Amino acid sequence: MTARNHTDLVVEQSQSRVATSALTASWRRSMLKHGLDPGDRRQPDRASGAELSQRREAMEEFLRLAGPQLDRLYSLVGLSGCNVLLTDADGLVLDQRVAEADARQFRDWGLWQGANWSEAVQGTNGIGTCLVEGRHLIIHRDEHFSTRNIGMSCIDAPIWGPDGRLIAALDVSSARADQTVHYNRLIGAQVAQTARAIESVFFRASFPDARIVVTGDEAQEAAALLAVDKDDIAIGATRAARRAFGLEREGAIRPRPAADLLGREDDLSGFDRAERAAVTRALTRAGGNISAAARALGVGRATLYRRMARLGLNRK
Template sequence: MAPQACLPGQDIAERRDALGRVMDIAAPKLDRLFELVGSSGCGVVLTDCDGVVVDHRFSDADQTVFEGWGLGLGAVWSEATEGTNGIGTCITEERAVTIHRNEHFMARNTAMSCIDAPIFGSDGQLIAALDVSSARADQTQAINGMIAEMVSQIARTVEADNFRATYAQARIVVADHVDASSSMLLAVDADDVVVGATRGARKAYGLEAQGALSPRAASDLFGRGDGPVGFEKAERAAVVRALVRANNNVSVAARDLAVSRATLYRRMKRLGLSE
């Protein structure tokens, strides 16, 4: 049986650099996840999109065991090198998976339960996988299920925080969708154009699965295009904003819009706005 593949330190550093701010975003979340599962004989692992371990959290008592099983930095857990396994299968199928002990392909991996969730970048491409591996012989499927929910939640949080950082100058809209298994965020610019979407939102709204998005008006995407259009729509929005800021005081709103009170009343009537 071939030994576990492991990359040298320079390759690990390059892969960590390639992930960029995702490493910084993920680090405190790995700490938090390890606080929740570390005392029960679990380790927390972050890999890149090729299944290479770029960060991990192990207890002092378990570190030798996990590293002996090939979960040290630079270890390669792609399906091509290790067959069916939590990390590699998660990456290949681009979905959350749990590979419990004997479900692993390689006999040397059957002592572990591996629970994984994918992390997608702001362009919709898979960039990392989050893994919790357990060395406990008595770990049950029920416990695996509870850990799996935590792993998926942390992965979604990393993905969402990275997306928000990527589109820091845009308005972030949480998509109204029943699928809670993915982060559902869209980035909308000052012109009401959707400029970015998470993997889950892309799928929910039928957008490009990966890469740049074709320009789309947010109102069209959300199915809220009825009513005023063009300049009338922009004028209505401006009047509504002025009234909201003025706490519905028409005199104050008129002053802010640099029009007379009578003019504002006429515009409100034409736009179908009541005082």
């Protein structure tokens, strides 16, 4: 598709009252809400060196934890000419992985650290639209709003912080002319998995003294984790877990017994609950070793087995 034809199509679809797809909704936002011109060929805005350093410093721990995951993703897609990017919640690129041979092309396109890829600035694109819609998506070539971006494919997934708020976007962009929709989907699965891994490791690091409970299917798109304290009280939850258990959408959650959230029968009270918490801690510290847990509690193995049975802690 030529640049002229693409511009005409975007304008027509953006002004149409009939077009209702998610893509045309994004085109419409780009043109009508943000006042952008699909034919504008200017590069994305770039943050100054000082602003980029400030943004990176504000997310220093997150970037440190995300780094190894970016490395793994790049090891899978880098040789095929892909650029791995990590942005903040505003669409500003904070970190990336790219081959030296491909660097000039991506720098010319503005897919570089410090570039602003928000939808409000660049129109429909993988990073910006992912952040607006809060979902995993692929923007392939002429699905972009701007004609200057129709030569690239962008595959993105959102990353949610431990407070349930959107914190970043993970992007893999390709400059290959032969990039296919099928190949984009394969990359998309890796992007989603990596975003989930980054979200999980950052959540775990945010609750260093808590026990982390995986509450959902490991194969699902988002990480459903609960942070549980030494008294078996849930004190933190990822966005997926918040949605699953009807918890506060954002911010700190109201502490609740983990047993209540997980649907476990818990008719114990008083000293029984305290004893179960103590036994659970001892077993956890001992890695499930009954003999070691019994020694830590100062009781015999048989006694510990009886108490576990009474407290509903039978283990295979």
